[in-house]
Amino acid sequence: MSDNALSFISASQEVKRLCESKKIEEALSSFGVEWRFIPKRAPWFGGWWERLIALTKTNLKKTLGRALINLDMLQTFVTEIEKILNDRPLTYVSTDITDSEPLTPAHLLYGRRVTTLPYPRTEMDNINETYALTASDISKRAQRLSTLIEHFWNRWRFEYLTSLREFHKKTGDNKINIKVGDVVQVHDDKPRIKWKTAVVEEVVTGNNGLVRSAIIRTNSGQTSRPIVKLYPLEINEDELSNTSEETKEVDTKITLPMRKAAMRAKENIKFWTNS
Known part of the structure; x- marks a missing residue:
């Protein structure tokens, strides 16, 4: 995931060119590698x-x-x-030394804090000077590691994910209702009278189901913008096309009265043609 810097876009195009090789494509897909960009100007x-x-x-x-x-x-x-x-804490830091240590990003990477020893002191004492481990010691350590991982994920689910609701405001209902086919104005640094109009071709929703950004079509091509930079014009592309077709039909049916000068000219042309 990255922003829309020109160097990143060029690199992604180069990666796509390299992915034409089956070997590289299979290697990247096996790791689930996918390059995504955030919306422009967001x-x-x-x-x-x-x-x-x-x-x-x-x-x-x-x-x-x-x-x-x-x-x-x-x-x-x-x-x-x-x-x-x-090693920065992600959960509540308790003043009681008997409480569990706070969760950190290092727990996701290494299963422990970087500033702590790899093994508890009790396990280090059981290891002799040559660090020779028996099959029983390895089995016990694997069981202990499995228990620690399960304990970590339980704390992650109940402590960290729950605490996010306390520090982040609720987004609530999305006040900006944008759907495919809407005609919108695109926010720009220029005066509003010079803002471009565009048609929404696709909406991008977040994990909460709300629309976060949209892929739009302007007269210069296709691009993406966050919804806070789009201003709906309360008109749909289908309605706009239907209105233009109705206007054309009305224009063809309307006949204006002929002026007197045009009538005299028509009579003169007829007289000259006959003579």
Whole structure:
């Protein structure tokens, strides 16, 4: 998922060209790889990664400032910042040390926080100096790992997903009712009188079933816009075409009275033709 930068669009076209090879296409499809773009001129659709970029830049500025460093030092700093971001809590942080530790993005990546040891101290004590494990130890560790993963997903479902409703406003009913075939004005930085008109060809809905963006057709081609940048004109493409056809029929049936000068000219042409 990415924004509509020209470099990303060019790269996606190159990937599509490479996918003409059956080998590459099968390799990507096996991993479920699909490149999607957010609607044009809607940067808030990528707010979740823009937030991470801002946090990374802030940590770099606070850590380095204007210091002159080499590539190895920069890689070290970025790795440390990655650890900090992946260890940030996603759920409630309790002051009681006996409570479970808060869930972090690192739990999704590694099953534990990066700042903790890979194995509990009790397990480390059971391992001898040569780190030789018996079949029984491996079986017990696999069962323990399975239990930890199940415990994590239960907490993820009941703690994190439930807490999202407390921090995000309800979207409610979608006030902007846009459907396929509607004629809309497209918001632009120009004065409103110069805004383009377009026809909605397809609507894109979110996971909540509400319309988030639309694929529109303008006189310059097909593009996409979020619904907050579209202003319906309360007219449908079918109605517009029917109205134009009715107007044509009416125009063909209307006959204006002939002027006197035209009547005299018609009589003169008839007289000259006969003579």
